Amino acid sequence: MRCCVAILVFVCSVASAQRPYVVGSKLFNESVILGEIVTQLGLGAGEDVVHERQFGGSAVLFNALVDGKIDAYPEYTGTLRQELLADAGLEGDEALVKALAELGIAMSAPLGFNNTYAIGVRRETADRLGLRTIEDLRDHPGLVYGLTNEFIDRGDGWGRLSAAYRLDPERVRGMQHELAYRGLLAGSVDVVDLYSTDAEIELYDLVALEDELGFFPRYDAVVLYRAELRREAAGWIDQLEALGGEIDASAMVAMNRRAKAEDVDESEIADAFLASNGSLNSEATRSESWQERLARTTVQHVFLVAIPMCLGAAVAIPLGVAAAAMPRFGQVVVAIVGVAQTIPSLALLVLFIPLLGIGAKPAIAALFVYCLLPMVRSTQAGLASIPQPLIESARAIGLTPGRRLVVVELPLAARAILAGVKTSMVITIGFATLGAFIGAGGYGEPILTGIRRNDFSLIVQGAAPAAALALVAQGFFEILERLALPRGLRRVDRG
Structure with missing residues (x-):
């Protein structure tokens, strides 16, 4: 009894413990740097603040802020x-x-720079084709456009821009921002959308075409925060407001350059900026070593894989048993889980965000759906492949259907079932890397960071452990498949 009371008290204390304040940032260097500055100001004000880097795009972050x-x-x-x-x-x-206040959100004073959109090309392309303005692109429809997916879909993005300038290129490709720069340098794309404070403009000698129509509005950098923070963390908010006007465009470009060209961690960049500004109180966050990052992301990734796999097996194997016993029902079940498998992985992740928010929960839900099909089909196929004489023999000795399933059919189908579980496990390990796009962590986090910072070593720090984990899982289940084969059949299998 005392033990139960102690456990209850512990659970209640954990549940009631205040979570740290969470700062989010988008999927590009500048946002991560600014997020780190905001985080360090919070720590300097004595608050418990964590920074969830690369949390998602604009809509994902905004909705997460509105939802708390x-x-x-x-x-x-x-x-x-x-x-x-x-x-x-x-x-x-x-x-x-005023509009933000109605949503319970406050906005800081502008930080001091305008990071508007621009359309850019290589200088060689601009000189060769005489490109000076966005309108000049109209005469060259054969150029390949590599635009960020968000820019293509935004209300202030490609749709309205192309209409305003009457642009009708033959090929427009959607891609991640950093990959668009790589494509531009490699010559696979000719035109990209730029952020005006991107370090790449200077590093790669790009030309930002003149926006003659003034299509792009001002994009003054600000910090959005929950309005309740003015009461809950007044010191932090005072520091955020004091940050207004302190970061001009040249300072932001310089910080972006350090992240991109010098491969300096964003926490160090933020710390250096704040240290140079004596009017702001901050506390530096320590950069992770690769060993610490590996340990943290491994725990996160195993968690992301283990939970949906356990839940998936608990659902899929009984469904497979039912599908084998009732063929018409089985067709319906396989069709449903098959359709779920065809949903693009990122889309499946996003579908769960309105229901479950951001982080591990929607990732686990999506992985659960994604892992069902191989286990359902392998269970159904394994049971259906059992020779009918064996089933008849089990009936002849008086075994009930339930007893026959447990004693005869499942052991004989065990190898097929485990093969399906193994396939689901390997697929889930790979798919789980995409959870980093919605703040779920795991091995996808260093992969995203490596793409963003053009750092191959960081990509390897995520890709190699994911591949190793998949190989370990595959080897484990292959051993388990051999052990699961009934002893009497092992001799036949070896013979």
Whole structure:
């Protein structure tokens, strides 16, 4: 009894413990740097603050802030007006602040720089074709456009831009921002969308084409945060407001350059900036070693894989048994889980965000759905492949259907069932890396960071352990398959 009471008290204390404040950031260097600055200001104010890097795109972060899943993140006024709150038709910062307040969100003073969109090409391309303005692209429809997926879909993005300038290129490819730069350098794309404070513009000698129509609005950097923080963490908010006007465009470009060209961790960049500004109180966050990162992401990845696999096996194997016993029902079951398997993996992750928020929960739900088909089909096929004379013999000695299933059919089908579990496990280990796109962590986190920072070693730190984990899982289940074969059949199998 005392033990139960102690456990109950412990669970209640854990449940009631206040979670740390969470700062989110988007999938590009500048947002991560700004997120780190916000985090260090919070730590300097004595608050318990963690930074969830590469949490997602604009809509994901904004919705997470509205829902209270995160507490603050860096954003841009143009994105708020033209995309996130486009239906409100907001003009001026005062209207923007008022609209955000209705959602329980506050906005800091502008940080001091305007990171607007631009359209860019290689200097060689600009000189060869005489490109000076965006309108000049109209005469060259054969150029290949490599635009970020978010820019293609945004209300202030490609759709309206192409209409405004009457652009009709033959090929427009959607891709991740850093990969677009790689494609531009490799010559596989000719035109990309830029952020005006990107270090790559100078590093790669790119030309930002003139926006003659003034299509792109101002994108002043700000920090959005839950309005309750003014009461809960007043010291932190005072520091955020003091940050207003302290980061000009040249300072932001310099910080972006350090992350991109010098491969400096964003926490060090933020610490150096704040240390140079004596009016702001901050506390540096320590950069992880690769060993610490590996240990942390391994725990996260194993968790992301183990939970859906256990739940999936508990659901899929009984469904497979039922499918084998009732063929028509089996067709329906296989069709349903088969359709779920055809949903693109990233889309499946995003589908669960409105229901489960951001982080591990939607990733686990998506992985659960994704792992069902191989286990259902292998269970159904394994039971269906049992020779009928063996089934008849079991009936002849008086075994009930339930007893026959446990004693005869499942042992004989065990190898096929385990083969399906093994296939699901390997698929799930690979698919789980995509969970990093929605803040679930795991081996996908260093992969995303490596892509963002053009750092191959970071990509390997995520890809290699994921591959190793898949190989270990495959080897384990192959051994288990041999052990699962009934002893009497092992001699036949060897013979």
